Amino acid sequence: MPARLRLFTSPSAFPNPQRLRLFMHEKGIADRYEEHVYDMSPVGEQRQWRHLKMNPWGETPTLELADGSYLAETDAIARYLDQAHPGRRIMGDTPMEQGLDTMWNNRIWVHILYRIVTAFHVLHQGLGPKLELTSNPAWGEHCRKEALAHAGLVNQHLSDGRDWMLGGDAPTFSDMTLATAIAFSKFPVNATPLDERFEHLDAYWRRWQLRPGFRAAYADRSSGVPELDGPA
Numbered sequence: 684m685p686a687r688l689r690l691f692t693s694p695s696a697f698p699n700p701q702r703l704r705l706f707m708h709e710k711g712i713a714d715r716y717e718e719h720v721y722d723m724s725p726v727g728e729q730r731q732w733r734h735l736k737m738n739p740w741g742e743t744p745t746l747e748l749a750d751g752s753y754l755a756e757t758d759a760i761a762r763y764l765d766q767a768h769p770g771r772r773i774m775g776d777t778p779m780e781q782g783l784d785t786m787w788n789n790r791i792w793v794h795i796l797y798r799i800v801t802a803f804h805v806l807h808q809g810l811g812p813k814l815e816l817t818s819n820p821a822w823g824e825h826c827r828k829e830a831l832a833h834a835g836l837v838n839q840h841l842s843d844g845r846d847w848m849l850g851g852d853a854p855t856f857s858d859m860t861l862a863t864a865i866a867f868s869k870f871p872v873n874a875t876p877l878d879e880r881f882e883h884l885d886a887y888w889r890r891w892q893l894r895p896g897f898r899a900a901y902a903d904r905s906s907g908v909p910e911l912d913g914p915a
Contacts, residue, residue, distance in 0.1 A: 705896065705900040710773055746760050761774065787861075795837070
């Protein structure tokens with residue numbers, strides 16, 4: 684695989700690009716890729732024709748492959764990179780580990796992170812009136828409460844003393860989704876900090892902050908979360 688393939692992405696405040704960035708640092712391959720970080724303003728590059736030719740959905744991240752083709756969607760890129768590079772399989776070694784990691788990743792993404800993202804858009808209109816076309820406070824508040832309810836279930840799962848979702852000695856991809864969900868819950872406008880509401884998620888969040896990969900993934904100081912963007 685040629686060095687320094689291009690990854691088109693966004694600052695660490697944006698959950699999907701950040702899930703992949705955290706994955707790449709934990710995998711130890713972040714320095715093999717050239718990150719092109721988009722300006723996320725309403726008229727930024729992400730929504731211009733050059734990126735839309737790569738990814739008509741206009742979302743990030745988008746990975747340019749060696750043959751000139753493109754791969755999009757966070758989980759798809761992570762799965763490709765996990766198999767394309769040697770080293771620890773972040774998404775699990777055995778079929779059972781892979782199944783469990785996918786199960787927990789889906790639960791956390793659908794019921795926690797995506798719910799917080801939805802509240803950000805429709806409750807808080809987080810990207811501003813030029814980009815947020817729907818305001819639905821009732822639905823946004825429902826999503827916020829649903830995220831908290833499911834976070835409580837994950838907190839219970841972690842209450843048996845395990846460090847990571849699958850109980851191993853290192854985080855898997857579902858852990859990266861959960862870490863990103865906690866970070867985004869702490870974004871000031873969201874005001875739903877999961878680590879402050881649940882004992883075991885608090886300890887889990889503290890474990891993440893000790894990891895070099897986590898610190899490297901948030902080194903751009905652009906998460907919007909004061910405790911991550913403060914002085915090094």
